Amino acid sequence: MSANLPKRILKETERLVADSPPGIEAHPHEDNLRYFDVKIDGPGGSAFEGGIFKLELFLPEDYPMAPPKVRFLTKIYHPNIDKLGRICLDILKDKWSPALQIRTVLLSVQALLGAPNPDDPLANDVAQHYKDDEKGAIAVSKEWTQKYAV
């Protein structure tokens, strides 16, 4: 498997493991080096502070021409993340550039936790909640963080 792995992926993995950004961990599976277990700490000051969120990240065959596939495994109450953990983030879709990396993607996901954007929602009900009653919605997000992500 690793013999066929492009140099780009090997280099990225090496650097991720040796020098990961603060609050982010990513480790490839031993039997599939394109599949990563990811942990992201909820950013300080956000409703997700104190939580550790698990994600899965997969590098498709045509990576880096195609974006990695990223999904939350930990339940989270966030307007841009749906029940199945799918993430609404432009760089994971049409704004993807092959010059972006796993590292930059995970940093963007972390930034998304710090700055929910209810105007571009994936989970409509959560987004509506955030729009109508931000305080109440943040309270639910905190509650879920305590319940599922600690």
Add this chain to the structure above:
Amino acid sequence: MSSDGDEMDYDDFEFEDDEGIEDDNGSQTSIGEAYDAFDDGVAGKPVKKDPWDISYQPKSVEELQEEQKVLVDRVCGLIDSDPSTAATLLRHYHWNPEKLSDKFWEEPAKTLHAAGLSPPSSPSSSTKPLPASNNAKASSSRSRLEPVPTESFECPICCLEFEPEEIASQTLSLGCEHRFCKGCWTEYLERKILDEQESGRVQCMEDGCGRVVGERTVIALVNDKAKDRYRVLLDRTYVDDSPQLKWCPHPGCEYAVFCKESPARKLDQIIPIVHCACGNDFCFGCGFANNHQPLTCRYVKLWQKKCADDSETGNWLMANTKECTKCNATIEKNGGCNHMTCKKCRYEFCWVCQGDWQSHGTSWYNCNRFDEKTGQDARDSQAKSRASLQRYLHYFNRWANHEQSAKLDHQLYQKTERKMEEMQNGSDLTWIEVQFVKRAADVLLEARMSLKWTYAMAFYMKKDLSTEIFEDNQANLEQAVEALSEMLEKPIDATTIMQLKSDMVNKTNYVKKRAEIILDDTLKGHYESRWKFTDRD
């Protein structure tokens, strides 16, 4: 080019150069031609007789390509650039050379940047200029040929290393100094073109860099399949970008139609139906794949939506239920005789005419015909919704009837052909002499089409004095159409064939005339904003 030594960098290829300069001359002659081409087009076939008619010109793919070339050459001359840059700028400015050159000479750097041709402002990131070119950067004008690099280069995408002497031949930057290897560029561009159907607006691979990849770069890097696709997509965007061009929507047709007098704001007044070189009609205003005169685009859209939404449910309700004229309960008759007794209010009435059962038998009701008078009565006695549903279905059923008949046109032509053969066999008429039957079928279909849309139009019209004339015209045409249709269906009697011929020719002419009258009047009415409409649902 850029002899004034500013920041402009026109070129896509830093290692492929000078073509722009060669192209500067010799483009002057074609400027005039570009405009002649357009003007000839406008003066083309369809003769404009009324102010509400439009003139237009179908264009083949070759003609479209020629036009693009002429415009590109013209812009090369106007702003002193190479064709690839000119094409990118033109695409950004919707193929308007005047606007482009005005903007360009006002603010060259800003214009280039807007079109994705200037160096990036993004502060990122993974890609850095070649180490050796760092020194050269500060100097007043960047040279086209990079200084020979001294260090090896690692492509930020595939992480492969390139020796200093390979850099010029194996790697490429668009002039925004984001350098990648050619293999990655090729993979990226082929993917954008073949998978994502992008063409004129593919950007640099660097995140956030808006630099557009020019035509020459693309052609030099991608495989033949992607090249072909790229050219098709470019032609497509040329038409899509121009408000004066539209693709013919008919399957398999490769023509576009040029028309420059059909701005969106005039669509309440004119109905720009064009006849494509493939033989089919479509609307230049809304893209509707047929002639929808005399109804304007806006109401065609509303009508179609309404038909898609409601007509089936409406038809079912209409066919299977009625409302009790006393208490308005919706009733489905599922058996038994026509003497109904409402379960709710015990009112007794006749299912057929909905009148009181008491007075039934000495009927003054007219159940087969809809008119506004009974509609009014129904509103008094029945729910308002039922009346408007009835009104809608009245128009819908007539519209659908003609729609259905028009769909059978293939059959009609087959039948007509058989009839024409029969006539030749049964009499001493020649093939030429029986052409009147074919002509009758042509006129009939066209009249049906117009008639069809008059019903949708009537649905949205506000009733006033002028609509009465409209309805009279409609009734006249309807009658004439049905009469002609019947004549076409009738079996042929050899003894009366000459009589039939003269009758049919007369009727055909009459239908044609009636259809012209209603079309002229309605189109003139639109142009003068004489008709009043309501957006009922």
